[in-house]
Amino acid sequence: MxxxxxxxxxxxxxxxxxxxxxxxxxxxxxxxTHPDSDCEECGDEIPAARRQVAPWATTCVACQSLRERRGKHVR
Structure with a gap:
């Protein structure tokens, strides 16, 4: 049981x-060639290395850092 x-x-x-x-x-x-290869915050291209290790990323490292500092962890 x-x-x-x-x-x-x-x-x-x-x-x-x-x-x-x-x-x-x-x-x-x-x-x-993924359609979400641009940062949704600044519009710059998300580096291929970041997309390789975090394919779910929708922001570049700089914008993600700003989000985290502001407490906006959720999309």
């Missing part, structure tokens, strides 16, 4: 699988 911890773990795993299944997908291939 499953205890509360087992039930909670199973529920968390189901929710994680659902969240991963519904996450945004980026097209395969060259990140430089």
């Amino acid at each position: 499953a205890d509360n911890a087992d039930i909670a773990t199973e529920l968390m795993e189901q929710r994680l699988e659902g969240a991963l299944a519904n996450r945004p997908r980026w097209p395969e291939g060259d990140l430089a």
Whole structure:
């Protein structure tokens, strides 16, 4: 018989699988041609290195730093 911890773990795993299944997908291939390659704050191009390590990034490093200092962590 499953205890509360087992039930909670199973529920968390189901929710994680659902969240991963519904996450945004980026097209395969060259990140430089991705339509969101420009910073949504300043309009400058997000460097390829940043897009490579954080493909979900919508801002350049400078603008993201400003957002974090202002407390605007959410999009």
